[in-house]
Amino acid sequence: MTDVLERTVTQQPTMRGVIDKIFRQMFENTCQALEVMDGKKLREQSWNRDQKGIWTVGKSSEDAIYIDRALHDGNVFEKMGANYVAIEGELPSGMSFQQSGALATGAADQMITTRGNRFFATGSSFVIHPHNPMAPTAHVNYRYFQISNGNQPIYWWLGGGADLTPAYLFAEDAIHFHQVHKEVCDKYDSSYYPRFKKWCDEYFHIPHRAESRGIGGIFFDHLNNGNPQKLLSFVTNCADAFIPAYLPIVERRKDMPFTEANKNWQHLVRGRYVEFILSCDRGIRFGLASGMVKQQSVFNCMPPAASWEYDDQPVPGSKEAMLKEVLKNPRDWL
Amino acid sequence: MTDVLERTVTQQPTMRGVIDKIFRQMFENTCQALEVMDGKKLREQSWNRDQKGIWTVGKSSEDAIYIDRALHDGNVFEKMGANYVAIEGELPSGMSFQQSGALATGAADQMITTRGNRFFATGSSFVIHPHNPMAPTAHVNYRYFQISNGNQPIYWWLGGGADLTPAYLFAEDAIHFHQVHKEVCDKYDSSYYPRFKKWCDEYFHIPHRAESRGIGGIFFDHLNNGNPQKLLSFVTNCADAFIPAYLPIVERRKDMPFTEANKNWQHLVRGRYVEFILSCDRGIRFGLASGMVKQQSVFNCMPPAASWEYDDQPVPGSKEAMLKEVLKNPRDWL
Numbered sequence: 001m002t003d004v005l006e007r008t009v010t011q012q013p014t015m016r017g018v019i020d021k022i023f024r025q026m027f028e029n030t031c032q033a034l035e036v037m038d039g040k041k042l043r044e045q046s047w048n049r050d051q052k053g054i055w056t057v058g059k060s061s062e063d064a065i066y067i068d069r070a071l072h073d074g075n076v077f078e079k080m081g082a083n084y085v086a087i088e089g090e091l092p093s094g095m096s097f098q099q100s101g102a103l104a105t106g107a108a109d110q111m112i113t114t115r116g117n118r119f120f121a122t123g124s125s126f127v128i129h130p131h132n133p134m135a136p137t138a139h140v141n142y143r144y145f146q147i148s149n150g151n152q153p154i155y156w157w158l159g160g161g162a163d164l165t166p167a168y169l170f171a172e173d174a175i176h177f178h179q180v181h182k183e184v185c186d187k188y189d190s191s192y193y194p195r196f197k198k199w200c201d202e203y204f205h206i207p208h209r210a211e212s213r214g215i216g217g218i219f220f221d222h223l224n225n226g227n228p229q230k231l232l233s234f235v236t237n238c239a240d241a242f243i244p245a246y247l248p249i250v251e252r253r254k255d256m257p258f259t260e261a262n263k264n265w266q267h268l269v270r271g272r273y274v275e276f277i278l279s280c281d282r283g284i285r286f287g288l289a290s291g292m293v294k295q296q297s298v299f300n301c302m303p304p305a306a307s308w309e310y311d312d313q314p315v316p317g318s319k320e321a322m323l324k325e326v327l328k329n330p331r332d333w334l
Numbered sequence: 335m336t337d338v339l340e341r342t343v344t345q346q347p348t349m350r351g352v353i354d355k356i357f358r359q360m361f362e363n364t365c366q367a368l369e370v371m372d373g374k375k376l377r378e379q380s381w382n383r384d385q386k387g388i389w390t391v392g393k394s395s396e397d398a399i400y401i402d403r404a405l406h407d408g409n410v411f412e413k414m415g416a417n418y419v420a421i422e423g424e425l426p427s428g429m430s431f432q433q434s435g436a437l438a439t440g441a442a443d444q445m446i447t448t449r450g451n452r453f454f455a456t457g458s459s460f461v462i463h464p465h466n467p468m469a470p471t472a473h474v475n476y477r478y479f480q481i482s483n484g485n486q487p488i489y490w491w492l493g494g495g496a497d498l499t500p501a502y503l504f505a506e507d508a509i510h511f512h513q514v515h516k517e518v519c520d521k522y523d524s525s526y527y528p529r530f531k532k533w534c535d536e537y538f539h540i541p542h543r544a545e546s547r548g549i550g551g552i553f554f555d556h557l558n559n560g561n562p563q564k565l566l567s568f569v570t571n572c573a574d575a576f577i578p579a580y581l582p583i584v585e586r587r588k589d590m591p592f593t594e595a596n597k598n599w600q601h602l603v604r605g606r607y608v609e610f611i612l613s614c615d616r617g618i619r620f621g622l623a624s625g626m627v628k629q630q631s632v633f634n635c636m637p638p639a640a641s642w643e644y645d646d647q648p649v650p651g652s653k654e655a656m657l658k659e660v661l662k663n664p665r666d667w668l
Contacts, residue, residue, distance in 0.1 A: 305601065306639070
C-alpha cells in the first residue's frame with residue numbers, strides 16, 4: 001500500500017495498473033468469501049461497450065472493464081449481485097458529470113469543460129439478500145474517481161460504505177457490524193466513525209416513508225482532504241472489514257427457524273428497499289440515466305422478491321414494530 | 335350531464351356538489367362492479383388532513399375527502415387499490431403546483447401567485463392485479479382540476495386514461511380493450527383515439543428498460559380546448575367504459591390453468607411495473623413529494639409481489655419473448 005496513490009496521482013501511466021489492482025483484489029476477496037459461505041458459485045457476465053455506446057457480452061476493452069456476478073437461489077443467499085467496473089475515457093460534454101455526483105459541490109467547472117481532460121472511475125459493489133429473514137440484507141460499495149489533464153491528475157476522490165437492512169432486529173448484530181467499522185475508522189481519524197455513521201443514516205433514508213432503509217453502517221463520498229495514500233489505505237481497510245463485519249452475523253442467523261409470516265415481513269421490508277433504490281438512490285438514478293452502466297448491472301442489486309400491502313403497519317409491541325421504531329429513529333449502536 | 339360543467343364554471347357555489355357527484359359516482363360504480371366479480375368486498379379507510387398537514391383516519395372534512403379502498407387476496411384479484419379524492423383549498427405558495435403538472439405548460443403564472451386563488455381537484459384511480467398470470471393488470475384514473483378567483487373559475491382541465499399490463503399477451507384482449515375505448519373516443523372526436531393511444535404509449539414507457547409498461551390503452555392530460563360539458567361527458571363515458579373494456583378479459587382468463595413458471599414471469603413483469611411507478615411516474619412522484627396525499631394512498635397501486643432476476647431475458651420464441659417484443663415495439667391494435 002505504500003505510496004500507491006501518491007505515485008498514481010503524480011505518474012499517470014501507472015494509475016490504471018495500481019488502483020485497478022487494489023480495487024479488483026477487494027472485489028475478488030469479497031466474492032470468494034461469500035462463495036465459500038454459500039457453497040454455490042457466482043455466475044459471471046462481463047461487458048464491453050463500443051464507441052457508439054452499444055453493449056455486448058464478452059471481453060472487456062482496454063478502456064473499460066465491466067464485470068457482473070450474480071447468484072440466484074444459493075444455499076444461504078437467496079440473491080446476490082456483485083459488480084466491478086473500471087472505466088477510463090474522455091469527459092463527456094454537457095452537464096451529466098456534474099449532475100451525477102461525480103464531482104463534489106464546488107469542484108471547478110473547467111475540469112469538465114477543458115478539452116482533452118480524461119476521467120478514470122473504478123469501484124465494486126455488493127448487495128446480498130439471504131434466504132433467512134433473521135439474517136439481514138447487506139450492501140457494500142467502494143469507489144475511486146479521478147480527472148486528469150494530460151498526465152496530470154487534477155482531481156480525485158474516494159467514496160463508499162457498508163450498511164445493513166434487517167427484517168428482524170438483533171441488537172448484537174447491529175453492534176457488531178458498527179463496531180468492526182468503527183475500529184477501522186478509529187485507526188485513521190477519530191472523527192470518521194461519528195461523521196460517516198451519521199452520513200449513512202442520512203443517505204439511506206426514505207423521505208416519503210419517513211424511515212431509514214436499515215440500521216446503517218458507514219457512508220462517505222468525495223473524500224479527498226488528506227494524504228492520498230492514507231485515504232486509499234483507509235478505504236482498502238474498510239473494504240476488507242466487510243467480511244468480518246457481516247459473515248459472522250449471517251453465520252448465526254442463517255439456520256434459525258422462521259415462519260411464513262416472518263418471510264412475508266421480510267418481503268415487505270424488501271419492498272421498502274426497492275422504493276429506496278428506485279426513488280431515492282442518486283447513484284442508481286445516475287446509473288440509469290447516464291447510459292454509462294448497463295441497466296442489467298444497475299439492477300443487480302434488486303431483491304429477489306418484494307411485496308406491498310395496504311396499511312402494512314405492524315402490531316404494536318411485536319418484533320416487527322420494534323424494527324419499525326428503530327427505522328423511524330436511528331439509534332447510536334455503540 | 336346537460337350543461338353540468340358550464341354551470342360549474344360559471345357558478346362557483348354549485349361546483350363541489352355537481353362535479354363531486356359525477357366523479358364519486360364513477361368511483362362507486364367501478365368499485366361495485368369489481369366487488370361483484372371478485373365476490374369479496376373492498377376494505378375502506380378514509381382520511382382527514384388538518385391545517386398542519388397531519389393525517390388522521392376518520393371522517394373527511396368539509397374541504398377534503400380522501401377515500402382509500404383496498405382488497406388483498408380476493409377470489410379473482412390478488413390485490414386491488416382504489417382511491418378517491420376531492421380537495422378544495424387555497425393555492426399553496428411556491429412552485430410546487432407548477433412542478434406537479436397540475437398546470438399545463440404555458441398556463442399563466444398569476445393563477446398561482448394571485449392571493450386568494452383557490453384550487454379544486456378531484457379524481458379516482460384503480461390499479462387491479464389479478465391472481466391468474468393470464469389475466470392482465472389494469473390501471474384506470476380520471477381527474478378534474480380547477481383554479482378559481484373568488485367565484486370565477488379561471489382555469490380547469492380534465493385528464494386520465496386506462497391501460498393494461500399483461501404478463502401473457504392475448505391479442506384478442508388487447509384488441510377488445512382498445513376497441514371499447516376507441517368507440518367512446520370516436521363518439522366525440524375522431525382524432526382522440528389515435529392521439530390518446532399514442533400519448534398512453536409515450537407516458538407508460540420505462541426509458542431505462544427501453545420498453546413499455548404494458549400494451550397501452552388511452553391517456554390524456556390538461557384537456558380543456560373544447561366545450562366543457564362535452565369534455566366532461568367524454569370523460570364520464572371513458573370512465574364508464576372501463577368495466578366493459580376490462581372485466582370480459584378477466585372473465586375469460588381468471589380460471590385458465592397456469593404453472594409456477596407463469597407465476598414467476600408475472601412477478602418479473604410486476605417488477606417492471608414497480609420500476610415504472612417509482613422511477614418514471616410523474617403523478618406518483620408528485621404525490622410523494624407534495625405531502626398532499628398520504629403515502630399509504632399513493633402506494634395503494636403497488637403490486638402484491640414483484641421480483642427481480644439478473645439477466646431475465648426470456649427464451650427466444652417463447653410466449654414471454656412475444657410479450658417482450660410488443661413491449662419493445664408498441665403495436666397498433668386496431
